[in-house]
Amino acid sequence: MRVIGEIRRLRLLQLKAELQLSFADMSEKLGRDRRDATLSQVASGQANTRSGKPRLMGDDQARAIEAAFGKEGGWLDRDPDFDKLLAGDTTELVAHETDGPGYSLWPFKRLPASRVQNLQEPARVALEDMMLAAVEMAERLSQRAA
Numbered sequence: 001m002r003v004i005g006e007i008r009r010l011r012l013l014q015l016k017a018e019l020q021l022s023f024a025d026m027s028e029k030l031g032r033d034r035r036d037a038t039l040s041q042v043a044s045g046q047a048n049t050r051s052g053k054p055r056l057m058g059d060d061q062a063r064a065i066e067a068a069f070g071k072e073g074g075w076l077d078r079d080p081d082f083d084k085l086l087a088g089d090t091t092e093l094v095a096h097e098t099d100g101p102g103y104s105l106w107p108f109k110r111l112p113a114s115r116v117q118n119l120q121e122p123a124r125v126a127l128e129d130m131m132l133a134a135v136e137m138a139e140r141l142s143q144r145a146a
Contacts, residue, residue: 012065026065042057085113
């Protein structure tokens with residue numbers, strides 16, 4: 001499973017390719033100086049000169065990019081593999097084994113991706129909110145049990 005920094009980095013590169021813009025052009029559209037290297041540093045995973053850690057995209061920056069380039073809120077946070085599933089692209093899926101744990105991009109054995117795919121966007125957002133709350137509750141229960 002990818003962490004949010006990696007997802008946002010992949011999405012930034014996807015957006016750049018989709019728009020066929022340079023990072024300088026994108027920075028300018030965000031109201032920044034064309035020479036601002038932030039976007040290219042995020043995309044390359046370049047280390048921050050002060051901390052030595054890879055430069056990451058924060059929440060405010062992600063929302064500003066989505067708004068400036070006409071993407072729905074949260075688009076930069078959604079793993080591109082999930083979009084493939086919603087679009088019906090199952091080429092990278094590995095079938096679940098019937099007699100043991102299987103692995104795939106789609107984590108649910110009893111809930112076909114097509115059922116989620118066929119939901120209207122408001123229903124998918126509501127489902128995502130419910131799943132997030134359920135996972136957070138399960139994590140809290142796991143921490144208590146440990």
